[in-house]
Amino acid sequence: xxxxxxxxxxxxxxxxxxxxxxxxxxxxxxxxxxxxxxxxxxxxxxxxxxxxxxxxxxxxxxxxxxxxxxxxxxxxxxxxxxxxxxxxxxxxxxxxxxxxxxxxxxxxxxxxxxxxxxxxxxxxxxxxxxxxxxxxxxxxxxxxxxxxxxxxxxxxxxxxxxxxxxxxxxxxxxxxxxxxxxxxxxxxxxxxxxxxxxxxxxxxxxxxxxxxxxxxxxxxxxxxxxxxxxxxxxxxxxxxxxxxxxxxxxxxxxxxxxxxxxxxxxxxxxxxxxxxxxxxxxxxxxxxxxxxxxxxxxxxxxxxxxxxxxxxxxxxxxxxxxxxxxxxxxxxxxxxxxxxxxxxxxxxxxxxxxxxxxxxxxxxxxxxxxxxxxxxxxxxxxxxxxxxxxxxxxxxxxxxxxxxxxxx
Numbered sequence: 001x002x003x004x005x006x007x008x009x010x011x012x013x014x015x016x017x018x019x020x021x022x023x024x025x026x027x028x029x030x031x032x033x034x035x036x037x038x039x040x041x042x043x044x045x046x047x048x049x050x051x052x053x054x055x056x057x058x059x060x061x062x063x064x065x066x067x068x069x070x071x072x073x074x075x076x077x078x079x080x081x082x083x084x085x086x087x088x089x090x091x092x093x094x095x096x097x098x099x100x101x102x103x104x105x106x107x108x109x110x111x112x113x114x115x116x117x118x119x120x121x122x123x124x125x126x127x128x129x130x131x132x133x134x135x136x137x138x139x140x141x142x143x144x145x146x147x148x149x150x151x152x153x154x155x156x157x158x159x160x161x162x163x164x165x166x167x168x169x170x171x172x173x174x175x176x177x178x179x180x181x182x183x184x185x186x187x188x189x190x191x192x193x194x195x196x197x198x199x200x201x202x203x204x205x206x207x208x209x210x211x212x213x214x215x216x217x218x219x220x221x222x223x224x225x226x227x228x229x230x231x232x233x234x235x236x237x238x239x240x241x242x243x244x245x246x247x248x249x250x251x252x253x254x255x256x257x258x259x260x261x262x263x264x265x266x267x268x269x270x271x272x273x274x275x276x277x278x279x280x281x282x283x284x285x286x287x288x289x290x291x292x293x294x295x296x297x298x299x300x301x302x303x304x305x306x307x308x309x310x311x312x313x314x315x316x317x318x319x320x321x322x323x324x325x326x327x328x329x330x331x332x333x334x335x336x337x338x339x340x341x342x343x344x345x346x347x348x349x350x351x352x353x354x355x356x357x358x359x360x361x362x363x364x365x366x367x368x369x370x371x372x373x374x375x376x377x378x379x380x381x382x383x384x385x386x387x388x389x390x391x392x393x394x395x396x397x398x399x400x401x402x403x404x405x406x407x408x
Contacts (some may be wrong), residue, residue, distance in 0.1 A: 001120070002132050007271060010401055011127055011136060011185055012127070012136050012139070014178060014182050014185055015079070016140060017178045018082075018178050018182060019117065019120045019140060019143035020114070020147050021147075021148050021171065022082070022086065022112065022143070023147035024147040025086060025110065025112065025171075026052060026053070027148045029051050030104075030152075031135060031271070032168075033049075034144075035163075036048060036099075036164055047099060047103070051102065051106060054107055055107075055109050057110065057350065058110025058113065059343070061343075062114045062347035063117070063340070064336065065339070065344035066078065066114045067337065068335065069201075070119050070334075071119055075119045075120075075125065076119070076186050078119040079119035079182065080138040080182060081115055082116035083116060084112065085112035086116065086264065087179065089108035090105075090109060090172035090175070091103040092104075093109065093168045094168050096097040104311065118153040118338050119335070120140070122135070123186065123345075124137060125137070125325060125334055126334075127186075133268065134269050134357060137324060138265050138269075138322050141265070141315075141318050142263060144254075145255040145258040145315075149259075151167070152252045154253075155401050164368065167252075175320040178189040183326070192202055202333065205216070205336040208370055210326065210345070210385075210386060210389070212340070213327075213386055215341040215342075215384050217317070218317075218344065218384030219347050219349075220376070220378035221314055222352060223349070224286065224371075224372060225311065225314045226356075227356030228290055229254065229307075229311075231354035232247055233247040233248055233251075235360060236300060236303055238366075240300045240303070254304075254308050254310070255311065257308040258307075258311035260315060261282070261311070261314065262316075262317060262318060264316065264319065265316055275320065276388050277332055278319075278381055279380075281316055282316030283313070284314070285310070286317065287372060288309075289307070289310035290372045291369065292306045293306045293307060293369045294365050294369055295369050320383065322362070326386065326389055356368065359371050360389065
C-alpha cells in the first residue's frame with residue numbers, strides 16, 4: 001500500500017509540473033520570436049511581442065474570474081479544463097497559417113494558463129497541511145523562474161527540427177502527459193456541498209484588504225524583477241560592451257538564484273523565522289543589488305553577481321506565496337483569493353519591461369533608479385502588514401489552521 005506522504009508528494013509534483021507548463025505558455029515563445037518574425041514578416045514588430053505577452057494579459061484580466069470558477073465548480077475540474085485548453089491552444093498555434101490566427105491561438109493558450117495557475121494553488125492548499133503546505137506553496141512560487149530556465153537551456157533545439165513549431169509541440173506533449181497523470185492521481189474536490197454561497201465567498205474576498213496587499217506586494221516585486229531581467233542584456237551591452245547573448249546565458253544562473261530564494265522562504269518559515277525578517281532581507285538584497293547595477297560602475301562581472309543577488313532577494317519576496325492562507329477570509333474563497341493575488345501580480349509583470357525600457361531610454365540613470373525606489377517602497381508598504389500579521393491567521397476549517405501557518 002502506498003505511503004500517504006509519498007502519494008501527496010507525487011500529487012504536489014504533478015500540480016507543480018502543470019504550473020510550470022502554464023507559466024511556460026509565456027516563456028516557450030521567448031526563444032522562438034525571431035523565427036516567428038521571419039516566417040510571418042509583420043508590418044508592426046510589436047505584434048511579435050504580443051506572441052509572448054498575450055497569455056500574461058489573459059491572466060492579468062481573468063484570474064479573479066478563474067478563482068470564482070474554482071470556488072464554484074471545484075479546483076480539480078478547473079485545473080483539468082485549463083490543461084486541456086492549453087494543449088488545444090498549442091495545437092492551434094502549430095497549425096496557424098497566419099500571424100493573426102497565431103495570436104488568437106495564444107489567447108486560447110492564455111485561458112489555459114489562468115485556469116491552471118489559479119486552480120493549482122487551491123489544490124496545493126487542499127491536499128497539504130502543516131509544514132508540507134508551507135514548502136508546497138514555496139515550491140509553487142518557483143514555477144515562473146523554472147518556466148524561463150527550461151526554454152533558455154533548450155534554446156536552439158527547435159531549430160534542429162527545422163521549425164519553431166517544434167517548441168510548441170513539445171510543450172503540448174509535456175502538458176498532455178501531466179494532464180493524464182493528474183486525471184488519475186489528483187483527488188476530487190471535497191466539501192463543495194458545504195459551501196453555502198460561492199458568490200458570498202467572492203464578495204468576502206473583494207471586501208478583505210489582505211489579498212489586495214499581498215497581491216500588490218507581489219506586483220511591485222514582479223515589476224522590478226521583469227523590468228530588470230528584460231533590460232539587463234541591452235543595458236550591460238550598451239554600458240560595458242558585453243554580448244547580449246552572454247548576459248542571457250548568465251540570466252539562467254540568476255533565475256536559479258531566484259528559485260533558491262523562493263524555496264528558502266518555506267524552509268525558514270518552517271524553522272520559525274518571522275515572515276517580516278525574511279521580507280526585510282528580500283527588500284534590502286533586491287533594492288541594494290538593483291541600485292548597484294543601474295547606479296554604480298561595477299563592471300560586467302560585478303553586474304552579473306549583483307543580478308544574482310537581486311533575483312535571490314526577489315525570491316525571498318515572491319516566496320511569500322506561503323502566506324496566502326493568511327489572506328483568505330474563508331476556505332470556500334481560496335480560489336477567489338489566489339485568483340485576485342495572481343491577477344494583481346501579473347499586472348506588475350506586464351508593466352515591468354515597458355516602463356523599464358522607457359526609463360533606460362533617458363540620458364541618465366535617474367528614471368530607472370526612481371522606478372527601483374518606488375517599486376521597493378510599494379512592495380514594503382503592501383507586504384509589511386501581511387508579514388507582521390498574526391501567524392496563526394488562517395480561515396477556519398482549512399487543514400492545519402490551528403497553528404502558525406499551519407505548522408504542526
